[in-house]
Amino acid sequence: MADFKELGLPKQVVTQLQKTGLTTPTPIQERAIPHALEGRDVMGLAQTGTGKTLAFGLPLISQLMSYGRKPEKRAVRGLVLAPTRELANQICASLREQVQGTPFKVGLVVGGVGINPQISRLERGTDILVATPGRLIDLIERDAMDLGTCDFLVLDEADQMLDLGFIHSLRKIAEHLPSDRQTMLFSATMPKQMAEIASTYLKDPVKVQVNPPGKAADQIEQSVHFIAKTEKTGLLIELLDKHRDEAAIVFARTKHGSERLMKALVRAGYAAASVHGNKSQGQRERAIQAFRDGETLVLVATDVAARGLDIPQVRHVYNYDLPNVPENYVHRIGRTARAGMDGAAVAFCSPDEVDELKAIQKVMKFTIPVASGRPWEGVEAKAGVSYAGGRRRGGGKPRSAGGEGAPNERKPGGKPFGQRKGGKPGGRPGGAGKPGGKPGGARRGGRRSGPKK
Helix, strand or coil: CCCHHHHCCCHHHHHHHHHCCCCCCCHHHHHHHHHHHCCCCEEEECCCCCCHHHHHHHHHHHHHCCCCCCCCCCEEEEEEECCCHHHHHHHHHHHHHHCCCCCCCEEEECCCCCCHHHHHHHHCCEEEEEECHHHHHHHHHCCCCECCCCCEEEEECHHHHHHCCCHHHHHHHHCCCCCCCEEEEEECCCCCCHHHHHHHHCCCCEEEECCCCCCCCCCEEEEEEECCHHHHHHHHHHHHHHHCCCEEEEECCCHHHHHHHHHHHHHCCCCEEEECCCCCHHHHHHHHHHHHCCCCCEEEECHHHCCCCCCCCEEEEEECCCCCCHHHHHHHHCCCCHHHCCEEEEEEECHHHHHHHHHHHHHHCCCCCEEECCCCCCCHHHHCCCCCCCECHHHCCECCCCCCCCCCCCCCCCCCCCCCCCCCCCCCCCECCCCCCCCECCCCCCCCCCCCC
């Protein structure tokens, strides 16, 4: 593998990289930087945590060095769009580290904070502006900046922009950019709509792909527990207790669910914090900084933290709830095993999440090993899962989780891990109950389905 000196970067850039402890480029950096330095449009596909920020940031800084003058008032020379505030903050921090000792200004504009201070900073001109689309459009509408002379556009995590519906915002922003510019697009996954973005905003791009889209880093040890939804918190506490001194991120699906789970962990004696959409930007930043500094060891978050958190000490990621968008699973577990380190990703799958598990494994082209429990009856084939104990000879039925060699041993033919006494895997199906009784599944005191008497 080449070093940074061999990629054509200016000496000043290489020196600053060395000061920050970086001497050898990652595969995506090695392949993308030479093309970007030539001014080519680049489409980069690589797993999360593989150094995509510097793959576009270093060529951007290098080319700006040839300008020899400060930017004009309200002018923006290079624009980097990111889908979330957390990712924008991470990109900005990384770029600012690399421009130390230079006159370059790296600006940041995101929502959730006051807009007037951002307008004041933009008035002086900006070399590289990192922005979320919504706040950028607000500033454009206030005539706070001039994108007419912007020479560089970077779309980072473009697949999530599609998921969050930012394609319409991107069209509005593009109207203010010159057509004669260099555009770079980077992503960890490659949904079908990405081709539309590439054909619309990139000109004859060089496609640089390090790993198949949707593939997780090899250093991540993945596993799934089949468990009733009501038993998830107990299992999470049990697993967290095995590594109390190591940092872990727990992903939940909703804002309220994240907050409830965080409070449950605090009651259980864990130093935990939460990050979700109901938190102000300041609260989110303080929670992440406390987690980064080791003041809290468990961060409970929604998908706002699935990208942009580059914290090498994170050794464990828990998918307490499986994501609705399968690609987000790849981004979530990419918060561990950063920079070549090892990590573990544990998923919990309740009966109503089997479709999500199936979609995740289809995208990843990988069957997540079962750590405990067994797939809920009638959905084994649907989920496409493997069994810890394998299959019987002759293609018979899978062994139960309590079979020989399975973790968390149960008696052969026993109940799934986490199942309550007397319960059934999928809960009682709807339909008729006992003769003369209430319909199956009806709650006591619930509304009758028949006519009123």
